[in-house]
Amino acid sequence: MKSFSERVVAWQRTHGRHTLPWQNTHDPYRIWLSEIMLQQTQVATVIPYYERFLAKFPTVADLAAADEEDVMALWAGLGYYTRARNLHACAKRIVSDWGGRFPPTAADIETLPGIGRSTAAAIAAFAYGERSPILDGNVKRVFARHFGIEGVPTKRVVEQRMWAIAQAEVPAEGPDAAEEMRRYTQGLMDLGATLCTRGDPDCGRCPVRDTCTALREARQHELPTPRERKAVPERHTGMLVIEKGGEILVQRRPSPGIWGGLWSLPEFADGDPGLACRHLGVAPAQTIRLPRFSHTFTHFRLHVDPWHVHAGSLALRDAGQPQIWLPTSELAEAALPAPVKKLLQGLFARGGLV
Template sequence: MTVDTRNAFATDLLAWFDRHGRHDLPWQHPRDAYRVWLSEVMLQQTQVTTVIPYFLRFVGTLPTLRDLAAADEDTVLALWSGLGYYRRARFLHRAAQICVEQHQGELPRDFDALAALPGIGRSTAGAILAQAHGLRFPILDGNVKRVLTRYHGIHGHPGQSAVEKVLWQHADAHTPDERVADYTQAIMDLGATLCVRSRPLCSGCPLAAGCVAHRDGLTAQLPSAKPSKAIPTRSTVMLVLRDANKRVLLERRGPQGVWSGLWSLPEATDHDGAWRAAQQLARIDDAQALAPFIHVFSHYRLQVEPLLFDDATAHRAIADNPSLRWCDTGEIAALGLPAPVRSLLQSLQGIMQ
């Protein structure tokens, strides 16, 4: 007798989900397309426990797709501030605007049209259609990749195109025809709670009996690690110019590079450059070196040396530059700032509450 492995896999997983899955995540109530989409984008590179307060704050301020489309970029980035990978927020914003312009203010239910929107790839489109509409589309996020890699004993880094192609084939084969929304949540839950990166809890896994990695003692080796590459370190000096009213001078970053479009602190490559830059921006008397820190990006480490210039007097030219503005505590809180810059300002008494 031939066993339908897709249904066996899905049946066991759904039975586990009914007893142990996560049924009270905020984007599940209601589980509409906008909330699913927002949660899927936030969950890229980010844990559920971190995402929940950001999600609640975001939908509390922008409860619908049309609200998101109508918001200004500073509002969107301020709500996103701290989640990192800010391009995700810009893609959300632009995709919402396109939906208003071209799709009657709704996320399209057609897969190709949905996947064509900025920031929505194959897996995110599948998750939206499966969870919000119950349509049969597979997903392949990081958790699902880990589950399928171990279950089928697939070697090679999951990010490699050949390996990913095989994983998509398995993802499609295992996706059932019914209860697709629950199945999609179930396989993500399994990867997030049991089939975790290190020390997976195989004793509680509903798929352990058929898992190659569990059978062969390969759970520590699979998924295969990404080929290592040395991470370079870059240095910058951040200028904290603060006037007599304790306002801080912020500069909007350009459209390219990290933190593009966010409000941040002016920067220089070294201390001499920092002094020259500060003198061009304001009249200054002295500088205080603040505690240096390191911020780690995916592809390099940034070593930051902050310099505080207190009681700075702005040059009049600043008022004519839309990329520069003096901000008090309330204004800073309402802007999109990189997380390490916000933390730096929060550490200075009188800057932020």
């Protein structure tokens, strides 16, 4: 029987994904950008962001020279905003420390901001054909099932065992090793994304089913071992949509932090929008309560009570963070968190205050 990697490579060649916009290139910049965007984000969501990002910043030098606000504006809605800040910092490091050329090995790539071992290996494999193994979430699921690995994959001892297997299974050295490594890396990703899925694995079409422990023991839904689910903490806040003359007041969120670096609405915690307005130096002429909305982050769920305030007199005070008046005509391009942008676009598409 052919080796694990040989079967994955053969399957990828015929049945894998070949037309994604970041494929069929050895450009490490494009590969790196896609790998960062794809972290914890679905392919269908990433594609339009990836294409817009490349249109604006076609090279790593363009990205390094960009204003952070422009970077955040293009990222807004993709979530996990630390990725965007690290992406920008990484581009600057490549220009300053590597002369604008992407580092040539996985070990060097891993020294850059926001790039872990698996991501560095994927970039090196696709760009340079380096025989460095990957171990992202999809690959952990494939390995846990195929090799019968017990334990929560995020636990150190389990992860170390998986890394050992990942290293042992890379394609053998040879004249076609670089291309085989690219196909193997993509094949593992494709296998986890399309067949060995979390909820309903398609074992009948799997290229390594003949040696899969989970299939043989009918344990596909037991492996990988699920981590203990904890109750999601609930948080509450109020937001002010302060409008005057076709503009709204927005403040830049501190970085690092939730929505760090983005513009957002002033927040308050005491439930009194009038008092919150006075703290900002705004005298409301009219205040309307808007429907509550919620947004789920990685570690908590946020419930927001928004209020639409038509400002009367103004004597804006220092809020301790940058604040500007944003024209409602510029909402689409502004670097706003996705749920905030959705709220504002829905509100002003209906004509604002009634």
